Amino acid sequence: MKKLFLLLMFFLLWPQPAKAVVNDEGRVNTFFAAGRAAYTQGNYAQAIQAYENILAAGRASGPVYYNLANAYFRHGQLGRAILNYQRAARLMPRDKDLKFNFKYARTQVRAPAAGEIHPLLKIYQRFRDDYTPAELAGAAIALLGIMFGVHLFLLYSGQSLRRYGAGFAAGLFVLALLCFTFFNKTAMLSSAAVVLNEGKALFEPRDSATAHFTVYPGETVRFVDAQGAWAKIQRADDNLGWVNESLVAKVGDRE
């Protein structure tokens, strides 16, 4: 027991990682301030570099991606702007500024509009988009914990579970919804990609293949498959095509 306690204390009080965090935060704050200053002066390339330095240091946050997206937008790189707005949305999905800018940036995209979706599906999508996977998972875990806790309490106090059957059924429904949304969102994020530059999507993964459709910067597509330097993508209108891998960037990729 004593050994276990000492081992725990060793890990808790080990000073080295704490120092590293402090150093990282200091660098990040420096880069962040530099990016803001460059952006304010209209030097967007420099601002981009400053924010990219933060990501290169292995640290990220919603505001970092948001500011980087703004800098790309101002610099005229619509594709990268939308990519980083989407990355920011993974971390702070309910941020109003982000929603506004993202919506505005999307109006600049020359992509074909997706078809009409059912109003119920639209409500579900809004719910899904407003929460991060961690929040959905946390809510599901908390809900399950509460349900188990209530069950154990009822068991301990000798009360009948039948009285609370409706509550448990509702809880199970919400739990199922949360779990489904979590897996749906993680799957969606892992396959979402953004077109960085205008190009042609081909029928086959070779240079001489026939062009199928044009992709435009900022267009959000689904990354279906990869083959060598080719990426198979699916457009909003369900058309599939092969593009050079450098033409798209996955939202979930680490840069």
Place this chain on the structure above:
Amino acid sequence: MRKIFGIILLILMMTWRAYAGDISVTAEVDRNQVQLGEALNLTIRVNGTQNMATPQLPAIDGFDMQGVNSSQNFSFVNGKTDSSIAFNYSLLAKKTGTLQIPAFTLDLNGKQYATTAIPVTVQNAPVVNNTATAAASTASAQPQAAMKLEDRIFVRPEIPNGEHFLNEAIPLKITLYVNDLPVRDIQKPQIEAPGFKLGDFAPTRQSQEVINGLRFDTVEFNTVVYPTRAGTLTLGPMQIAFQILTRRQANRPPGFDNSFFSDDFFNQFFNGYDSHPANAAIKPVQLNIAALPDKAPAGFKGAVGKYEFKAQVSPAAVKVGDPITLKMQVSGDGDVTAVELPVPQESVDFKVYEPQIKFENGIKRLEQVLIPKTENVKATPAFSFGYFNPATKQYETITQGPFPLTVSKSDQNSNFKMIAAAPGSGASVPIEVKDELGEDIIFLKENPGRLSPIGAELSGLDFVLVMILEIVLWAAGIFYIRYQRRLSTDSAFARKLRAPLRARQGLQKAKLLLSQAKDKEFYDVLFQTLQEYLVGKFHLPAGAMNAAEVGAALGKVKEAPAILDDIQRVWDHCEQARYASTLLSGQDRQESFERLAKIIDRLERLDP
């Protein structure tokens, strides 16, 4: 080539023949008897040439020239060519009686050619019998004296007598009188009215009126004129444009004139009707317009007439900064569209917004938002509307308010809301103004927020593992609760569970006594430990414990005989220690202790 030459030669010969031939001029009418308001055709035909302009005829007494057209004729028969041009003049009969189309003189190539005069009789009778186009007239059947067209269709204005004032609404009625004439497309009167503002025409009224024994169809045009300056003003001339219908005569083949086909039915079938534009004019009317008296009241802003003015505000209880809607309306017999309502201006008490003014159904309405600036405001200002009443020839004033208000402190120290009219709502509900500005992205975030390592996001596997952990904990909880419940309800289970614990405690105590060489106490503890263990382990009655009971509890366990033997030995040593403790050596005590420990260990392993 020869053919072309021949054609050119032929044309030249024809032209030469045309110029060189004899020229003659004739005038003719399609009929000598027409009815008042009917048109006849006068044809002036020039034979021997086609190269001439349309002759301009002088005015013909009793006729109104409606239009002219021309037609050319050319014939080539047996080498002889004839050419002519005919000018057809449409003449509308304007008065009854025996009239004459005079002789005309035409100048052609320096020579004078004269036509002969043509007598025409214009009768006062129905112009057409067609029931679809001609009004049935009782007057037409009566013998009448010679009438002009102006006597059959004319216009009369009606303006109230008396003194008129500047800006007063003066009703003007213009009536078109039509006696037994087919008139169509009657236009609204055109009025020249310098110094007047003309109102809109009310819907026309049609009726009949008998004048001098003749029944007239009447069309009334009612409007209002507003003099815009004082002095003697001229209203008019006024005129009404319309179309008069006349029967078109069909050109029947020779020989059909008095035949079956001249029947009325065929007349109606074959003959159409021509419409001729005409108008009826009225001479100007002069009006004396008086200026308004001096010493106008404070609320007077030029309104003249008899008016009603109302105002109201709502709500009466508001907070500072909240909007109050002021509504006013004015109606009356004057120029309501031009009246100015007493619009409140910005003051120390109220912030005001642009009023919304509408005019409909003769009522001018105003809605305006007032916002009290302080809680010291107790009432709105009074709203006074002044006007000059021409009937009484006096200024009159209607005052509404002041309206009491209860203004309390605002909940928040916010600035005044921007208020504007909701589109199409008549401004009854104040809304926040949305500036029409361009769109752009919102500026940067000021701090980097909570930084996390890239890729340190919860994966699906993590989520599943945590959920499984929760399920395990839940299952453990259920097990624990059930275990505790059994402990509290099943005494045998509880004693059996506690037996080894208490036995270990007894062994520790015995070990201590063994080391202290307290023989008697050692065996007492040893016996008690063995007894309690066996009673607890096998749920035996404490007083009835013996080897047979323990053997039965062990059942058919393979090691039962050995265990029973050990129990018996420990038991014997304990009995011996009570009565002859000196016979037991230290080795015996150690052996008894170890044996008891071994018994407990083996029974715990076997868990029978």
